[in-house]
Amino acid sequence: MYNRKESERLHRRKLMKTKLIAVDLDGTLLNDKQEISVKTREALQKASRLGIKIVPCSGRPFPGIKEYLDQLDLQDPNQYVVAFNGALVLNAQGNAVVEELLSYQDFLFFEKIAQQLKANFHIEVSDKFITLDHFINYYLSRESWLTRMSIEVCGFKDIAKDLKFTKAMFSGAPSEMERVYRHLPKEVIEKYNVSTSDKTLIEINSKQASKGNALKELAQKLNLRQDEIMIFGDQKNDISMFDVPDFYKVAMGNAVLEIKKRANYVTRTNNEDGIAYAIRRLIFNE
Incomplete structure (x- = not known):
């Protein structure tokens, strides 16, 4: 018979040795108002004072994460973030310590797919979005606002052949993204x-780039x-963390089933x- 109190007691014994807590942002650290609640901030700050590292792990770029580092008082150079779904691990000053990037040839490959599928396509570099599309849809505009990054519309000839970028993305309405995903x-x-971090985005990284791999390297x-290491997550782009056998995995109550099934x-x-x-x-x- 399942005994919740006994289960939690065993969990606590195991977790006394926790030295790093990794937290996804959207749908996990942040509530639906895009805020860190007072109770969550206080709990994480207390853990930090006890010497536990707090590491935000997000599909977002660094500019879209930094304000939350500041709110949690994590400005020390020895504090870290996982950004772009694991393409970059950076310290709190924005200096990269791990990189898994895509190239110009990858850009050409995905731009061709976007044309074939008639899909809105853009890439992310460290501080902005780049797209060849002159129509900027609502979903990219929203992503720009959430991440505090500008959108640069380029001509094909403006894309440098030595281009390195963190992530390729398709954006659109949920039904549109379902269609694009099926035809990839x-x-x-x-x-x-x-x-995917939500139903309006398809995110594509280097094969080696994932939140799970980034945390293992860190x-x-x-x-x-x-x-x-203890991890918190809710969406499918957190699965790579939840597939690391020895991480202690906490699923949010609002998590998708694929995350809950993998959780401790x-x-x-x-x-x-x-x-x-x-x-x-x-x-x-407590």
Whole structure:
């Protein structure tokens, strides 16, 4: 018979050695108003004071993450973030310590697919979006606002052949993204890391770039064991973290089923201080 209290007691014993907490942003750290709640901020700051590293892990670029670092008082150069779904790991000053980038040839490949599928396509570099589309749809505009990054519309001849970029993206209405995803060539799925953070975006990274791989590399740099890491997430672009066997995996109450099935623990939703609830119960023993 399942005993919730006994299960949580065993979890707490294991998690006394937690040295790093990795948190997704949208739908996890942030509530639906795009805010860190007071209880969540206080719980993470308390963990930080106890010497536990707090690492935001997001599909967002660094400019779209930095304000939340500031809110959590994580400005020290020895604090880190995982950005662009794992294409970059940076310190709190924005200096990259891990890079898994795409190239000009990748850009040509995806631009051709976009034309074939008649899909809105753009790429992300470190500080802006670049697109050949002269029509900027609502979904890219919203992403620009959320990430605090500008949109640059270029002609094909303006794209440098030594281009390096973090992520390719298709954007559109949910039904449109379902159509695009169904018709992506098999080669895309095989050669790249394809994920979604919501139903209006398809995000494509280098095969080596994922939140899970980025956290594993960061753990090596920090001399941490994988069983000393706790993760929080809610969406399919968090699956790579939830597939690392020794991470302690906490799914938000609002998480998709694929995340909940992989979790060690399911907490409350992002609108119910889910991170704070789990940390207080599992780490602080409150």
